[in-house]
C-alpha cells in the first residue's frame with residue numbers, strides 16, 4: 453500500500469517513518485527543500501527518541517522518499533494531512549489545510565483514503581472539508597474515503613506514542629471507517645471509532661483539560677507563596693487521594709498545542725455561560741512567565757544585586773523538558789522581559805540554539821560561570837541531575853530561581869544557595 457504524508461513536521465515525519473517501518477511505501481511531501489534533502493540522506497532533523505535509526509532504515513530500504521513534488525500523490529492509496537493550524541490573533545488559520553487539501557484532491561486517484569490529523573475546530577470535517585472535496589468531483593464514502601484522526605503524540609515520545617497511545621478515528625461514513633481501521637490498524641491496534649465531529653472535539657478537550665488543570669496548579673502556587681506553604685508538598689499529598697490528579701505548577705505553559713487549543717474550543721460556539729473558565733485558565737497560565745520574572749527581580753532586590761552588574765544564567769529555552777522545540781516557550785516572554793529591564797543573561801539549552809535575543813552559551817559551564825542568579829525555566833533531565841556542589845563552586849553568588857521545581861530546596865540550601873521557587877512559600881515544618 454502506498455501512503456502520502458503531506459507535511460513532514462513534528463507529527464508528519466514520525467507518522468511517515470512509522471508507516472514506512474511497517475512496510476508501507478511512503479512518500480513524504482513538504483515545501484521545505486532542506487527537510488526533504490535531509491530526510492532523503494537518512495538524516496532526522498527532529499530530536500525524537502528512536503526516530504533517527506528508524507528513518508535511516510526506512511530510507512535505506514527504499515520505503516520512505518521525501519519530495520516537494522505533489523504529483524507523487526497520484527500513486528497513493530492513502531493520503532494523510534499533518535500540517536499546522538496556527539492561531540493568528542485569536543483567529544484559526546486553516547490556510548495550510550486548504551493548500552494541502554487542494555494538492556490532495558487535484559492528484560488523488562479514485563478510492564483513496566484521506567485522513568486529516570491536524571487540529572481543527574469541530575464541524576470543519578462535515579462543513580468546509582467535505583464541501584471542498586465534493587466540489588472537486590468526489591463522492592465521500594463512495595469514491596473517496598474520509599476520516600479525521602487527531603494526532604495525540606507528545607513531542608519527544610512520538611514513536612512510542614504513535615505505536616501505543618489509543619488512536620481516535622472519526623469517520624464520515626461506514627466505508628471510510630472500515631478503510632481507516634485497515635490502514636491505522638497496521639501501526640497501532642488500539643483504535644476507538646466515532647463520528648468526525650466527536651473526534652474533532654476530543655482533541656480539543658484533551659488539551660484544554662490539561663491546560664485548566666495546570667492553571668489550577670499555578671493558582672495554588674500563587675496562593676502557597678503568600679501563605680508560606682510549599683505547593684509541591686501540598687499537591688503531592690492531595691494527589692495521594694485516589695480521585696485527585698493535580699498537575700504541576702511552573703514558569704508557564706508553552707508549546708504549540710496547549711497555548712492554542714483552548715482558544716479554539718472556546719470559540720466553537722457563542723453565548724455559552726461559563727466559557728470564561730477556559731479563558732481564565734489561559735490567563736493564569738499566560739501570567740506565570742511574568743510571575744517568574746517577578747521572582748527574579750525579588751531575588752535581585754533581597755540580595756542587593758544591582759541590575760546593571762547582575763549576570764543571570766538561564767537554564768532552558770525549550771518549552772518543556774527534553775525536547776528541542778522552543779515554540780511558545782515561557783522562556784521567550786521571560787527573556788524578553790529581562791532584556792527590557794537591561795539585565796545581562798547567558799542562555800543555555802542542550803537541545804535548541806534559540807535564545808530569544810539574549811546571549812547564548814555553548815556550554816552549561818559558560819552560562820553558570822560567575823553568575824549571580826540561576827533561573828531554571830525548562831525541566832531538562834540534565835538540569836535535574838546537576839551536581840550542585842560543582843555549581844556552587846563556579847557561580848559568583850549562590851541564588852536559584854527554580855521555575856520548574858527541579859531542585860529540592862533543602863539540597864540547594866545545603867550547598868549554600870538561597871532558594872526561590874514557583875509555589876515555594878517555605879519548607880514544611882513538623
Ligand code: SAJ
Pocket residue numbers: 603604605606607658659662666699700701702703704705706707708709710771772773
Ligand atoms: N506543563 C506544566 N505543568 C504540568 C505539565 C506541563 O506547566 O504539569 C507545561 C510544560 O512545561 C509545557 C506545557 O505545559 O510548557 C505543555 O506541555 P504538555 O506536556 O502538557 O503538552 P504538549 O504540548 O507537549 O503536548 C500536548 C499533549 N496533550 C496532552 O497531554 C493532553 C499531546 O498528547 C498532544 O499530542 C499535543 O499536546 C498536541 O499536539 O496537541
